[in-house]
Amino acid sequence: AQSVAQPEDQVNVAEGNPLTVKCTYSVSGNPYLFWYVQYPNRGLQFLLKYITGDNLVKGSYGFEAEFNKSQTSFHLKKPSALVSDSALYFCAVRDMGSGNTPLVFGKGTRLSVIA
């Protein structure tokens, strides 16, 4: 079975500081990994994905994530946080070998960027 853990319910960071939102995963094979962002009363918006290749993936709004196979992690990062980045962030995984299984999401991490 595949699963995702987001160990922090809440992350607080000052505007202009770097931010990291943590994610670890568990799959039986190789993973497809995704990050989504959700603003209040809205659906989820796709940020970035790791499929294969370069371990550092760049996505929307200046976000990036680093795939680390040995640590089974896919942490989301941004060099300089903005107040507008405040939202709920979800990590998701699918087993690459399974083909048809749906994405499994973590519980989410609430990011609060303080001016």
Place this chain on the structure above:
Amino acid sequence: DTGVSQDPRHKITKRGQNVTFRCDPISEHNRLYWYRQTLGQGPEFLTYFQNEAQLEKSRLLSDRFSAERPKGSFSTLEIQRTEQGDSAMYLCASSFTGGAGTGELFFGEGSRLTVL
């Protein structure tokens, strides 16, 4: 707007009533998913379709829940005899699989259900 659209955005109903949600996916997407999200939780998978075929259903999908995608385009999710525990945001997502598609999901804005 060529994104995923859901209707209604909000529904308040009394316990025991039936409700139906509609989802119109991105037109070229062949897969359509339903997820449920409760407060403080991530989206939980309910069911998905490839074209008109319903390929997988979660054990979360009780007998009171039924989903259809009759012509491989829009989908409906019906909940019969609603219970207060059904109160949640129901999210629809679509994706394209095949060719170089990697199947990331594109979500609608969700339909929030409140059962009184």
